[in-house]
Amino acid sequence: MKDKRLQKLGELHRKHKDIITLMPLQTGGLLTEAAKKALIEFGDGYSVCDFCAGNLSNIANPPIREFVHEFLPEFLGCEVAAVTHGAREAKFMIMHSLARLGDSIIVDGNRHYTTIVAAQRAGLNVVEVPSSGYPGFTIDVNEYEPLIEKHHPRMILLTYPDGNYGNIPDAKRLGEIAQNHDVPFILNGAYAVGRMPVNMDELGADFIIGSGHKSMASAGPCGVLGMKKRWEEVVLRKSETYSNKELELLGCALRGVPVVTLMASFPYVVERVHDWDEQVLKAQWFSDEVEKLGFKQLGEKPHRHDLLHFETLMLYEISKRVRERGYFLYKELKDRGIWGLQPGLARAFKLSTFAASREQLSFVVDSFKSILSKYG
């Protein structure tokens, strides 16, 4: 190996620090100070396994056992919980456990791409409940019912909210439908758990999935999975050879520093979901402000989540006549210390108001205003 080429690996720096971040993937995953300290404490390889007696979720020091078996179930509103590598891995675990090759599942049309990829990895047939389309893209959960009767799915999944429009479908109604048809119901709460109050039991779901790096102030990759007790023997079934090793976790999944950041941030995360009403008001206020500039908010209105999608035809018109094309917007925002819109997009984009204060968001609104007038 040529050492010179490798040298840069020893000096990795992140460029987008200390700026206003609107990136939907990132606003819920900013670490707390406690999590940053935990990163250093437990950074070395298998540090969390200092006192492992054979099962990750039974480690008492650090208190993973209490976290997984007491705190998480209470927080998620479920009977049994596990920590996973992330939301997608939790979806695959459930699909791989419950279904056989060729089984059908029904999902919402706003589902994350990983729902499809997990189903394809498990060899399943996916039926989608379409959204209402432009501009609301809402999901009517009543449309699951005829499809359940037609396809006899092995399970159904609802994305709550979806990552594209931040729409919050009627999960409770789907819980009733699922129970009436005795079909297992997965709630993908990657953008809910850790941001907003959500309770699996109250919504009548069989499974709830959360994402540590997306919404629980954790390092990636990291996720949580909650379920009804009846599914423990299926999804968390043990090896016949190794009676303390769950097959779907391959013994122990999240054996490293992300689980410690998840735990360290947890007291803060438990608190912050109580501020959800203010988060929603902030998002609605921001949406109103940029709509005054001529942006059009897609998805549900009034909006009930910090994840927002805007159609911005005037920015698109500008992009058609500038040298940088769609990248002009990314560049203009970056020059103002604002980060998180997908580079190259100007016609429509998503953003999240979760991590920014009202003052910062005012600055974002003013920035859009000044960009529009600059290219006016």
Place this chain on the structure above:
Amino acid sequence: MKDKRLQKLGELHRKHKDIITLMPLQTGGLLTEAAKKALIEFGDGYSVCDFCAGNLSNIANPPIREFVHEFLPEFLGCEVAAVTHGAREAKFMIMHSLARLGDSIIVDGNRHYTTIVAAQRAGLNVVEVPSSGYPGFTIDVNEYEPLIEKHHPRMILLTYPDGNYGNIPDAKRLGEIAQNHDVPFILNGAYAVGRMPVNMDELGADFIIGSGHKSMASAGPCGVLGMKKRWEEVVLRKSETYSNKELELLGCALRGVPVVTLMASFPYVVERVHDWDEQVLKAQWFSDEVEKLGFKQLGEKPHRHDLLHFETLMLYEISKRVRERGYFLYKELKDRGIWGLQPGLARAFKLSTFAASREQLSFVVDSFKSILSKYG
């Protein structure tokens, strides 16, 4: 939630720092200074995805693309590489891609438990090549041949070295056997890659697996997978719906801070494998020294790896007559700042000399000596 119960989560501390560590799971996973810095730089949730255009292994900043597609293949001696959540997840990816429910695989009797668990998760039938048993526990790879002819396995796996005795079987000979029988050959190098020179191509394997947290100075969970080009379309096959998403990685597996620590430590890891001869001499010297005290080293002799297993009947005799039973040894060593033997074991235990200096190991030898004379 009762806040008081959660409070401790915000103050997680690791107790076993700054001491001599002999724990086989941990000696190869201690972070470099560069990796510690990278932890903080990229700690927040999805930080590594700042500039993702749809596929983790194509991210140019941080230079994951160059790392995965250039540096790793060169280091592993393979044509195609990927980063994974760990060695066990890599094993499952291969098994799940290549085999069908009920297929057979042949593995060595010294295999890690996760080889069995991964095979069980994939619904495979496992045939084991037994070791020679006490005291050498060696694997004669020629014994794979009649089993291949009998069982027509979908693949074979060799643990190189195993994690129990640190034995290094004749992988090159098994590579020839695999090629003669046209059966895919997986080399599980979780305790090799990053510690000692190992080259997939030279050994005639189809796949090579490494562990970031075990042997590549990385935070957990984290691993690497190398393969021949011909397997890329099988194991790293893309979704038919999302053409840049690998099914077995669920789009992107290691999307977080462990991959950055893997990269940051990589220049150091590339260098340290050149010091392997000295590591082996150190392990042999240590083994000789404690054998003088009456310990019996199990596994191959002379030993060729830092992972050592000792039978210590005199310590066992002591444990039978002291109040703490087997824990007396753990306690005596801990009091001397030595850490890593499994608590409770006194009759036989494994340890690794990889992270300790000769001076520190001398102190360990002296400590054993003084414990023996104290209870003597």
